[in-house]
Amino acid sequence: MTTVDEAVRAAVATFPDYRARPREDVARFLNAVADEIMTLGDPLLAAAGEETALPRPRLESERGRTIGQLRMFAQVVLEGSWLRARIDRAQPDRKPLPKPDLRSMLVPIGPVAVFGASNFPFAYSTAGGDTASALAAGCPVIVKAHPSHPRTSDLVASAVAAAARASGLPAGVFGHVQGGPDAGLALVRHPGVKGVGFTGSLRAGRALFDAAAARPEPIPVFAEMGSVNPVVLLPSALERDAAGLASALAQSATLGAGQFCTNPGLVLMVDGPPAKELVSALAGKIAAVPPASMLSPAIRASFATGAERMAAVPGVGIAARSASAGDAAKNESGATAFTVSGRDFLAHPDLREEVFGPSTLVILCADLAELRAVVASLPGQLTGSLHGSEDELSRHGDLVALLRERVGRLVFGGFPTGVEVCAAMQHGGPYPATTDSRFSSVGSGAILRWARPVSYQNCPPSLLPPELRNANPLGLLRLVDGAWSSSPIG
Numbered sequence: 492m493t494t495v496d497e498a499v500r501a502a503v504a505t506f507p508d509y510r511a512r513p514r515e516d517v518a519r520f521l522n523a524v525a526d527e528i529m530t531l532g533d534p535l536l537a538a539a540g541e542e543t544a545l546p547r548p549r550l551e552s553e554r555g556r557t558i559g560q561l562r563m564f565a566q567v568v569l570e571g572s573w574l575r576a577r578i579d580r581a582q583p584d585r586k587p588l589p590k591p592d593l594r595s596m597l598v599p600i601g602p603v604a605v606f607g608a609s610n611f612p613f614a615y616s617t618a619g620g621d622t623a624s625a626l627a628a629g630c631p632v633i634v635k636a637h638p639s640h641p642r643t644s645d646l647v648a649s650a651v652a653a654a655a656r657a658s659g660l661p662a663g664v665f666g667h668v669q670g671g672p673d674a675g676l677a678l679v680r681h682p683g684v685k686g687v688g689f690t691g692s693l694r695a696g697r698a699l700f701d702a703a704a705a706r707p708e709p710i711p712v713f714a715e716m717g718s719v720n721p722v723v724l725l726p727s728a729l730e731r732d733a734a735g736l737a738s739a740l741a742q743s744a745t746l747g748a749g750q751f752c753t754n755p756g757l758v759l760m761v762d763g764p765p766a767k768e769l770v771s772a773l774a775g776k777i778a779a780v781p782p783a784s785m786l787s788p789a790i791r792a793s794f795a796t797g798a799e800r801m802a803a804v805p806g807v808g809i810a811a812r813s814a815s816a817g818d819a820a821k822n823e824s825g826a827t828a829f830t831v832s833g834r835d836f837l838a839h840p841d842l843r844e845e846v847f848g849p850s851t852l853v854i855l856c857a858d859l860a861e862l863r864a865v866v867a868s869l870p871g872q873l874t875g876s877l878h879g880s881e882d883e884l885s886r887h888g889d890l891v892a893l894l895r896e897r898v899g900r901l902v903f904g905g906f907p908t909g910v911e912v913c914a915a916m917q918h919g920g921p922y923p924a925t926t927d928s929r930f931s932s933v934g935s936g937a938i939l940r941w942a943r944p945v946s947y948q949n950c951p952p953s954l955l956p957p958e959l960r961n962a963n964p965l966g967l968l969r970l971v972d973g974a975w976s977s978s979p980i981g
Contacts, residue, residue: 495633495674498666499683502602502631505663510599510629512660514965518565520658521627524618525561527650527657528554535646539612542640544784544822549747550613557613560620560912564627567935573597575944576958576969578980591949594959597942599629600711601685604678606699607637607644608690609786610750616640617647617667620912620937621688621713626664628941633666633684635675639787644669672698679703679712686941689714690752690932693845693923700926713940714926715919717845718873719756719852720907721866723894725879725887729765736878737772740851741780743906745826748783749849750790753874753907756845759862762832762855770853773828774811780826782817785848791822794848798827801846806835810853824848833861837868859887866893871921871928874900874907897921899928910934 509517528535536550545553567573574596581592603625607616614620617634625632636644648667655664668674672695679687679702687703689696689712696714703712724736743755760766785791801807810828817823826849833856836842842852856862875898877884877891884891884903895901899920910918916934919925925932930940947955957964961980968977 493666493668495668495670495677495681498633498668499602499678499681501663502633502666503663503683505631505661506599506601508661509631509664512629514568514571516658516660517627517629518568520654520660520664521561521565521568521623523654523658524623524651525558527654528558528561528618528647531646531650535643538646539640539643542643543612543786545612545747545786553611553613556912557619560614561618561623563912563935564623564938567938568627571958571965571967573935573938574958574967576967578959578969578971580972580980581949593946593948594950594955595944595946596956596958597939598945600941600943601630602683603630603632603686603688603941604684605632605634606675606687606689606691607634607640609637609639609790610747610752611690612637612640612643613647615690617644618651620933621690622651624937625686625688625941628938630686630941631664631666633668633678635678636667636669638669638671639789641669675699676702680706682706682708685710687712687714688932688940691716692847693717696926697923711940712926713930713932715752715873715932716923716925717847718752718920718924719843719845719869720753720872720874720876721757721759721869721894722755722876722906723862723866723878723890724758724760724769725877725883726761726763726765727880727883728878729760729769733765733769734772737769738776739906741773741776741826741828743908744828744851745777745780745783745849746908748785748824749826750786750847751908753909754847755851755876755906755908757869758851758853759856759865760853761858761862766855770810770830770855773853777811777826777828778814780813780849782813782815782823782825783849784822785824788822790847791824794824794846794850797844797846797848798850801829801842801850801852804831804835804839804842806839807831807842807852826850828853830855833857833865836865840868843869859890863890863893866890866897869897871924872898873918873920873924874898874902876902876905876907878904899924899931
């Protein structure tokens with residue numbers, strides 16, 4: 492079994508070669524990883540199903556997303572605009588001082604450590620978005636497998652290694668280690684590691700962040716650590732279709748046994764007859780949700796503890812539970828919907844903590860002023876959702892702005908569960924949702940986490956990287972003297 496030190500040393504030795512590879516080589520490698528994952532076939536799906544209890548259709552869909560991400564980043568690499576090449580030509584005759592020739596672009600930061608996530612054995616794990624984006628940026632990757640699905644991670648790691656061999660790349664471009672928290676901390680503390688990608692709990696993410704900050708050379712940690720994803724239902728939405736909203740909310744809150752980072756953990760509304768209608772309809776929908784298997788006994792136990800803790804808070808009531816609690820031997824849990832007044836929610840800050848699993852807390856506010864106070868009390872979130880007529884949302888622009896300051900993605904007229912892998916997706920929000928809200932862990936923009944800008948001043952033309960040469964041999968879209976152009980310059 493490869494040790495942390497062996498994997499990192501191999502990545503460090505490989506970095507000078509890999510970062511200098513033509514973009515066609517990198518794109519070919521990423522596409523080869525996608526091909527090799529598909530070649531694993533049913534044994535991969537079977538292993539993931541046994542280790543996570545996720546149903547086959549969900550795993551097939553997630554495998555498709557993983558392959559799609561890899562192929563997307565191959566295209567990002569080939570297109571090249573992500574490098575942000577900028578050229579400001581010299582003005583030697585400028586008065587009172589001449590202007591130097593300045594050219595800048597992004598370069599890879601170096602070997603990156605990626606931590607597999609428990610709830611996404613493919614898309615957020617060994618060859619998931621963090622790994623794909625880092626490899627696309629020109630960074631070797633060392634993956635720390637999640638202990639809940641080690642066989643799945645081993646299989647995917649074998650696919651990445653096979654793709655590296657087929658692409659003529661050194662083995663050190665990808666490393667794979669197993670182990671617990673000690674291995675993870677050793678990886679983050681290793682001087683050869685220059686960045687970290689993590690998806691998981693606040694406790695674990697913060698431990699990695701603190702370890703990275705305590706290094707003699709601190710490094711960035713891009714950690715997604717939890718979110719309650721508030722959903723605001725304005726009066727016009729409730730009056731229009733309280734029952735329909737209840738149905739959609741129940742589906743979103745219980746999808747995948749609630750084990751999504753975008754699960755709607757809080758629902759805010761002004762108390763009154765329409766709100767009571769929604770709570771009543773939600774109770775019926777939740778009661779009909781069958782128990783579902785959770786990812787691991789530890790996650791099931793944590794969910795049970797969190798739900799019990801929430802139920803014990805003064806003022807919290809249980810609006811509904813699944814008709815069956817589920818079979819503990821099968822690691823099953825039922826769903827729960829809680830209620831609380833806006834006043835009691837504000838009085839108990841612990842209600843803002845994520846309960847990872849199939850639950851949601853409905854907050855019944857006395858009026859819109861109290862609803863605004865609840866929103867203002869929330870820490871950073873991945874998403875915030877708003878339901879209301881366009882006119883009503885316009886009249887309450889202050890509420891929209893208040894929510895925007897606390898989230899990375901605003902959802903209008905929908906529910907937050909799920910993400911679209913595309914250029915405009917933002918999957919990251921103010922702390923504690925993530926450690927750096929400027930970046931996304933989903934979509935093509937995720938590549939920007941693994942690069943840093945370098946500026947060349949008065950550099951001899953022969954020493955410039957191809958991306959910054961006047962002839963533009965790669966045909967990149969560049970910002971030249973303030974105007975975008977893909978043409979050569981004189």
